[in-house]
Amino acid sequence: MAERLSFPLRLELRGAPSRTMTYLSPVIAIVATLLLGALLFLALGKDPLAGLKVFLIDPFNGKRAISELLLKSVPLILCALGLAVCFRASIWNIGAEGQFTVGALCSGAMLVWLDVPGHGVSGGMGLVLMIVAGVIGGALWAAITAFLRDQFNANEILVSLMLTYVAQLLLMWAVNGPLKDPNGMNFPQSKVFSSEFMLPTLISGTRLHIGFAVAIVAAVLMAIFMMRSLRGFSLMVGGVAPHAARYAGFSARSALWVSLLISGAFAGLAGAFEIAGPIGQLLPSVSPGYGFAAIIVAFIGRLHPIGAILGGLIMSLLYLGGELAQSRLGLPSAITGVFQGMLLFLLLACDTLIDYRLAWNKKV
Secondary structure, rough: OOOOOOOOEEEEOOOOOOOHHHHHHHHHHHHHHHHHHHHHHHHOOOOHHHHHHHHHHHHHHHHHHHHHHHHHHHHHHHHHHHHHHHHHHHOOOOOOOHHHHHHHHHHHHHHHOOOOOOOOOHHHOOOOOHHHHHHHHHHHHHHHHHHHHHOOOOOOHHHHHHHHHHHHHHHHHHHHHOOOOOOOOOOOOOOOOHHHHHOOEEEOOOOOOOOHHHHHHHHHHHHHHHHHHHHHHHHHHHHOOOHHHOOOOOOHHHHHHHHHHHHHHHHHHHHHHHHHHHHHHOOOOOOOOOHHHHHHHHHOOOOHHHHHHHHHHHHHHHHHHHHHHHHHOOOOOOOHHHHHHHHHHHHHHHHHHHHHHEEEEEOO
């Protein structure tokens, strides 16, 4: 009988990881990402120091650059806030991108309907209606995942992910059909919205809008909800110890619906802010992948709402650095995705090595 081959190393569970190491893991992953990024620049024939400068220093070069950094972080923070709630409840919502898209679509449809001469709706009321439409649209799209998981025990990872592509096709249909600008030279886009329906800016001369302040306030409120409320506590207990949650009378079904609806609402709000802020109209490319990038943001922030702010700023830095690397260093657009992928991989590796250690298999 042939002897079974075994790998000489195995993963051995450590004791309970220290809180310090848990929070140091993202820092180690970020530093490792930058070191690998320097090697990547070198392999591409670019000066590693110049490449890192484009990613780390140039996005802070002046008021306008900093405002763009903060602006880019708004959808990332908002999507990550909702995902953090889901992940803490062990509900693996991977479809924030789709919920973002549907939120943008519903908000855009609302603005197209409102932005008609003589409609009689003020700019302030129009913004409120636009935001409500985005929040409801994102929440309803997440509710599809909750319903299928609740009624048919469908895997929420696959359902939420596949719904993302359905949402993108729905957006393509809308901008090529009922929401298409009749004077848009046949491009798939809505008309440019009036300035009265645009979000007010926080800093004059920049594009940074009030959505950034809303994201910060939302992070604080979500921290209070998750850490200081009974409902937030029940979600966290249900994710960590589902048997204990059932014994305490916490409903797993309620946790499913609440976490997914909150997540969808935040993603929809992010989509509404995007079309009423920097974009100003509805386009097929409304998102460069904010919903997927927000997954990394949530884990960088250790699934904590305040940590999502820091994670959003770091991911925003990678987005802007990637754009600058294209224009100044002649690198391909995929450089942003490469850095995001490296960061996610290294973050998962650091988290794994905090919980486990490598050990030699003993020969029998």
